[in-house]
Amino acid sequence: MNALPQQLVNGLLLGSMYGLVAIGYTMVYGIVQLINFAHGEIFMTGAFGALTVYVYILPNGTSMWVALPLMLIGAILVAVLVAVGAERFAYRPLRNAPRLAPLITAIGLSLALQQAVWAWYPDAKSARTFPQISGGPFHIGSVTIQTGDIFLLVAAPISMAVLGYFVMKTRTGRGMQATAQDPDTAKLMGVNTDRIIVIAFALGATFAAVGAVAYGLKYGQIDFRIGFILGLKAFTAAVLGGIGNIYGAMIGGVVLGIAETLATAYISNIPGMGKFGSQSWADVWAFVLLILVLLFRPQGLLGERVADRA
């Protein structure tokens, strides 16, 4: 049986998740040149927000079709709140400080958020199970798709389309583009840059929250550490796709996800490479790919669309 289509779908799913989170990195970077390392934790708090809605707010045994939209709202609410709070209290005071200061703040914030969830969320010291959509897996030819993955397959492209429309067509979106190109001039032209920055954080958090719900549905469990590795991967995806470019983030995510999956599945079949083919090596291959891409296209896959400011 040929496993390639299945492995490609596995990679696409993993990559879409990276992409959803990567959007947050790329938007914030595009506008304030800050790598928001706490973004992975914003993703994580979103997942716990969704869990809270399901476990503590909705009555027991609510149908997932009713619960899912409410969980999504809960996830977005929590993630946006945390992100906007972080922007207001951690990053805004450092807006004019040297670049390293907010970066280190971001790392500190990331640890603080992890530990806060670990310490105060009920039973979060080990993994908590996430509600699942019932119903068997779907088979398309030799490809099996889990019910929980459908959400991701639907949500990722819709989110991208909505984001594209928002940035390109709306007034606020154009304000974002203007701020990204030159914040000072944008301000002079009457763009409220503070508001734009808050919106960028909130939008990034929204996508992270969508990704978080998808994560919970896909893996059936969440814990306080899920944001860390996923955040690093998403950051990598953002760089791979060209940081600052929203489409690049999604493409970078998908490329990274597929690269990891294929590396896991196929490298060990190459004669002499058996040792380097297991999943524990997949990250290595993913980063080899990143280095290769950056060697030939330092701006990332789609990086040229954003004006390079130096």
Add this chain to the structure above:
Amino acid sequence: MRQRSLIAITAALAAGALTLTACGSRSGDKGSSGSSGGTTVTIGVDAPLTGDLSAIGLGIKNSVDLAVNTANKQNYVKGVTFKIEALDDQAQPSSGQQNASKLVADNSVLGAVGPLNSSVAQSMQKVFDDAKLVEVSPANTNPALTQGTNWQKTKARPYKSYFRTATTDAIQGPFAAQYVYNTAKKKKVFVIDDKKTYGAGLAATFTEEFKKLGGQIVGTEHINPDTKDFSAVATEVKNSGAEAVYYGGEYPQSGPLSKQIKATGAKIPVVGGDGMYDPTYIKLAGSDSTGDLATSVGAPVDTLDSAKQFVANYKSAGYKEAYAAYGGYSYDSAWAIIEAVKKVVEDNGGKLPSDARAKVTAAVQNVSFDGVTGKVSFDEFGDATNKQLTVYAVQNGAWKPVQSGTYTG
């Protein structure tokens, strides 16, 4: 160009962040201590108290606390009050070593219980041994820790101060292989491990025995324990035609792994070792985990009266977390140290001698008492002489014992 250098710095910081979280949040947990005058002896505890494995780690800490409280309540060693000093190693060898140094530096520490992970134990053994401070692990199963790296050929004990109450993988892996091949009648197995000392060692001993028995290994894979996405591996397992999966590693990974393998439509059991024998596994693996197997050290709790007593005492002590897979072994580990301290104090006319650490280490070698898990004593390598193993299967959402064995080599 400032942007490029920013990305470079960012990348460096990202690496830094990785290390930071690795040693973040350490909670020096001062255990309960009675203060009835006399000498205070500290028993150190090193286990992952935070992170993925904290469910097991906190069970270890609480069980040691229970042992210490019991000894204090009974005034078991006259003139000596015990207390615990619990340190968090987050399952990281580097943290474990720091904790070992910290315990060694505290003069009141006369023994340590822990760690959970064999890889962490490797980084701690020498530190403890140099200080002649006894270390009793309730959970390490890697044979090399007591029998030397070359244990398959010549057994040589590397550290005189290291003991363990758990049974080694040298028995556990083959025991699982025998069960899978002979009793469950699975002849084709896919072997997966997490590349850590424990997981890789267990997978290796399983593989060796399974091949000897005539079984076929249809594939091997090493997963990355930091991720939760095993879909690529699960697809490989499905296409390999395996009748069972053997996983060397712990439940935070094997739970999702089992779930994702079952999700591909491959309805085959996942078999693992004691690192998988935890209720959390069933929670993580979901309802499809029925029929999954795990070997664990020791006899089933309901066939051991001393263990039932322990369970009742643990419950009435009101600990928040379950005693988990190693509760009984942790209690016995702590009690071995308490017994040794008692012997040393009694031999010295009711006082602690000046070279208490070395004396306690020597005394642990000769302890023999009826513990929670049966008779507790150590052989010339520091391994428990009581070697029992049980195969558990997931039935109705809980682990149920299906076969028990006693090793009398």
Add this chain to the structure above:
Amino acid sequence: MSGVGPVEPGEGTRPKDAPDREAPPLLVRPRGRLAGRYDRHRRAVLTAAAAAVLLAGGGYLYATRPQMPPPPAPPYPAQVVDMIYLNSGAAPESTPTRAFTFAVALRVQSGPPVTVTRITQPYAGLSVSSAPRPPFRTNAGSTRTIAITMHVTECGKVPEGAGLPFLDVTLRNTRAIQMQSFILGSRYAHDLSEALQAACSNRFR
């Protein structure tokens, strides 16, 4: 005080808060009925009271007894039985060629006698018999040597080798029946593999 009625009634136990001088009638009044009966049945009442005190005291002691219940249930058989591989004895003359005999020592440490009801082994292509033939009983503290013979029934199915072969022994005592696998160690594994190889390489002779 005659011992009847409360010596010092607690507050509110009296119908009215009687002053002290009303005490004598309180004591005297029962003399009419209750004390009369007491006089008549004094011995019986005293015996009953003593028995009640004894029972209460015993009950209290029983309830607050230190931890272990008085008759500890006997341990599970697998927890008290040791089985040690002794040697591979030379096969008796009568044993057919494709067989292998060895001795194990079975020791019961404590508790009630343990009966071995069945000895099996898990490999395909092998069957097992023992002398003495099960079921046999072993008392606590005693050791019994058992000669176990493995018969090769089908060489094709016999494992090439085994690192930790075991014997499945069904044990019974007054507490439970348990099947326990005894892993007899590397010496047994070595002897067994050798014997199996010898037995199966002989099949064409």
